[in-house]
Every structure is written in C-alpha cells, then in structure tokens.
Amino acid sequence: MDKKPQILHRSxxxxxxLFRIESIDLRFSNGVERTYERLVPGGSGAVMMIALLDDDxxxxxxxxxxxxxxxxxxxxxxxxxLGESMRDACNRELQEEIGFAAREFIYLKKxxxxxxxxxxxxxxxxxxxxxxxxxxxxxxxxLELVPWKFSDLPELYARDDFNEGRAIAGLALAIEYxxxxxxxxxx
Amino acid sequence: MDKKPQILHRSxxxxxxLFRIESIDLRFSNGVERTYERLVPGGSGAVMMIALLDDDxxxxxxxxxxxxxxxxxxxxxxxxxLGESMRDACNRELQEEIGFAAREFIYLKKxxxxxxxxxxxxxxxxxxxxxxxxxxxxxxxxLELVPWKFSDLPELYARDDFNEGRAIAGLALAIEYxxxxxxxxxx
Numbered sequence: 001m002d003k004k005p006q007i008l009h010r011s012x013x014x015x016x017x018l019f020r021i022e023s024i025d026l027r028f029s030n031g032v033e034r035t036y037e038r039l040v041p042g043g044s045g046a047v048m049m050i051a052l053l054d055d056d057x058x059x060x061x062x063x064x065x066x067x068x069x070x071x072x073x074x075x076x077x078x079x080x081x082l083g084e085s086m087r088d089a090c091n092r093e094l095q096e097e098i099g100f101a102a103r104e105f106i107y108l109k110k111x112x113x114x115x116x117x118x119x120x121x122x123x124x125x126x127x128x129x130x131x132x133x134x135x136x137x138x139x140x141x142x143l144e145l146v147p148w149k150f151s152d153l154p155e156l157y158a159r160d161d162f163n164e165g166r167a168i169a170g171l172a173l174a175i176e177y178x179x180x181x182x183x184x185x186x187x
Numbered sequence: 188m189d190k191k192p193q194i195l196h197r198s199x200x201x202x203x204x205l206f207r208i209e210s211i212d213l214r215f216s217n218g219v220e221r222t223y224e225r226l227v228p229g230g231s232g233a234v235m236m237i238a239l240l241d242d243d244x245x246x247x248x249x250x251x252x253x254x255x256x257x258x259x260x261x262x263x264x265x266x267x268x269l270g271e272s273m274r275d276a277c278n279r280e281l282q283e284e285i286g287f288a289a290r291e292f293i294y295l296k297k298x299x300x301x302x303x304x305x306x307x308x309x310x311x312x313x314x315x316x317x318x319x320x321x322x323x324x325x326x327x328x329x330l331e332l333v334p335w336k337f338s339d340l341p342e343l344y345a346r347d348d349f350n351e352g353r354a355i356a357g358l359a360l361a362i363e364y365x366x367x368x369x370x371x372x373x374x
Binding site: 005007013015016017018021023024026029030032033034036037039065066067068069070071072074109111113114115117118122140141153158163164165166167168171172173176181182183 | 191192194200201202203204205206208210211213215216217219220221222223224225226250251252253254255256257258259261296297298299300301302303304305306308309327328340341344345350351352353354355356357358359360363368369370
C-alpha cells in the first residue's frame with residue numbers, strides 16, 4: 001500500500017466556467033483497476049484567514065453561499081490572483097472582505113477540501129496586528145463583518161448557519177498555534 | 188442582506204459519472220445580478236465518523252486519495268446508501284473501513300464542504316463502545332487502520348499527509364463534545 005497506483009489513462013470528461021472534471025484510470029499495486037473522477041480547480045490557489053481583531057476575537061463574514069443557497073457565517077477567504085504572493089492575496093482579501101489590513105501573517109497549513117475527489121487545496125493563514133484599510137472587492141453586495149470570541153466557540157459550532165468544515169478546521173489550527181502547540185511560519 | 192437573492196434561472200451545465208454542475212442566475216436584494224455555479228452531489232448524503240477505540244484514541248484510516256493522487260490519513264467516512272438510516276450507514280462504513288462496529292452513535296453536526304460552490308454536506312458522528320466486526324467494502328485495496336491519541340493531535344496536524352479540512356473539523360467538534368461544551372444527539 002506504500003506503492004502508489006499506476007495511472008493508466010487520464011482524460012477531461014466535463015468542463016464548465018468554474019470547474020473541470022478529470023477521469024483517471026488507476027491500477028493499484030494489488031492489480032485491482034478502478035476509474036476515479038476528480039475536480040480540478042482553476043487559478044493559482046486560495047487562502048483562508050483567521051484574522052485577529054484582538055487577542056480573543058477573530059473576524060467572521062456573513063455572505064451568501066451559492067452552493068447552499070443561503071447566507072452563512074465563515075472565515076474570510078478568496079482566490080490568489082495570478083502572480084500574486086500568498087501574503088499579498090491574504091492582505092487584499094482582508095481589505096476587500098472585512099475592511100482591515102494586517103501587519104503580521106503566520107502560515108499554518110495547506111488543507112484539502114476532499115483528498116478523494118478534489119485536487120488542490122486552501123492555505124490557512126493567521127493574520128494579526130490589524131488596522132482599518134478598505135479595498136473594493138468583486139462581491140455582489142457588501143459582506144457583514146461579525147466579530148466572534150474564541151471563548152464563545154461552542155455557541156458558534158452549534159449554529160446552523162456556521163457549517164463550513166474548513167472554517168472549523170482553520171479555527172482549530174489557530175487555537176493550537178496560539179496555545180504554542182503547533183508551529184506556524186511567518187509570511 | 189437578510190433577504191435572499193432571487194433565483195432568475197437555473198440550468199445543468201455539465202455532468203459526469205459522479206458530478207453535476209448547475210449554473211444559477213441570481214439577483215441580489217440590491218439589484219446586482221450574478222451567475223453562480225455549484226456542484227450538486229448525487230446520492231443520499233454522506234457520513235464521517237470519529238470512532239473511539241478507547242477514551243483517548245480514535246481511528247484514522249490511510250487510503251489513496253484520487254483527488255490529490257497520494258495516500259492520506261483521514262477519518263472513516265462514506266456515502267449513505269439509498270433507504271439506509273444514518274446510524275446504519277455509520278455502522279456499515281466502520282465495519283468496512285476499520286473492522287469495528289459500534290454500539291453508540293452521537294450525531295454532532297452537518298458540515299458543508301463549501302457553502303459557496305457545493306450543495307449538500309457530510310454528517311459528523313461520534314461512534315463509541317466499539318467491538319470487532321468486519322464487512323467487505325468496495326475499496327480497491329484494504330485500508331490501513333491507524334489509531335491516534337487526542338493528546339497527540341498537534342503532531343497529526345503537522346503531518347503533510349493529514350490535510351483534509353473536514354477531518355480536522357470533525358475532531359475539533361468531537362473534542363468539544365467530549366469536554367461537555369457542545370451538545371450531540373444520540374442516533
């Protein structure tokens with residue numbers, strides 16, 4: 001099982017404006033053959049930020065989720081533009097989405113959305129030493145900034161409108177980092 | 188912003204064996220119009236389990252991820268079959284993936300993979316009071332069971348081969364539940 005399956009064939013089976021779907025024929029090391037499908041995102045990656053408004057408070061945004069067709073609370077995030085550094089992407093998204101820039105960015109981890117069905121992932125970054133600074137984004141309507149305290153996390157987890165797995169995960173990593181149990185890297 | 192956007196038009200724009208992609212034309216309450224795309228999963232839902240092997244140990248599996256084209260560590264999970272209860276789906280997947288059944292299942296939360304781009308989600312369930320019981324699954328090769336201690340979580344978070352956002356999130360919810368800070372519901 002340490003030996004990766006052999007890729008027999010790979011093809012593009014469907015494509016839309018945002019998504020590409022690849023089909024991949026695999027032969028596992030035990031000889032079993034299977035056809036897998038995966039989503040291949042376009043672009044240069046994505047970032048998600050735990051932005052500290054003070055030592056115990058982080059920034060949530062309320063935005064319309066086209067996938068679930070409802071408003072949800074989640075962490076600020078967005079796509080990295082072509083040629084843009086991860087730090088610049090973080091700082092641009094923060095200014096567009098919550099109206100703050102940051103002086104310090106700590107890289108925490110690359111997370112996969114679904115290792116089974118999706119290539120690519122999102123980079124999780126802690127932002128602190130914030131100051132007001134606004135940039136115009138491409139949102140169809142202004143996002144609402146919702147400050148939330150780490151000490152009130154269980155109430156957040158219990159809300160139906162806070163349900164994005166990656167956001168729960170990002171906060172868990174930030175808590176471990178802030179408690180000194182998990183290493184980050186200054187960007 | 189409390190008023191949801193109006194759905195002007197909805198159409199299927201791409202389809203493969205596993206995925207369907209919908210395009211949705213929206214008019215936000217401020218009059219701005221946008222076209223969104225989202226993935227619509229097939230099937231009857233999915234479950235992810237934090238299965239307690241003892242009070243401080245949960246079950247990880249090592250499996251090949253077709254999306255990232257590598258072996259990764261994650262939590263046991265799988266699709267709910269047509270007509271199957273969530274509890275039965277959890278118990279079947281556990282027996283197929285780690286060779287244990289459970290006597291107690293606690294429902295924790297429905298998580299979305301991406302509220303922006305995906306409909307549907309995965310139900311997170313804590314399983315305990317486990318006993319050996321094996322069912323044959325549809326895996327192309329046997330999965331490896333990797334027991335992991337909650338006290339060693341920071342080491343797990345630091346591993347490159349443990350990167351699924353939903354798994355980090357599921358563990359965070361289980362920890363809150365076990366500490367009595369988050370309510371679950373017996374299945």
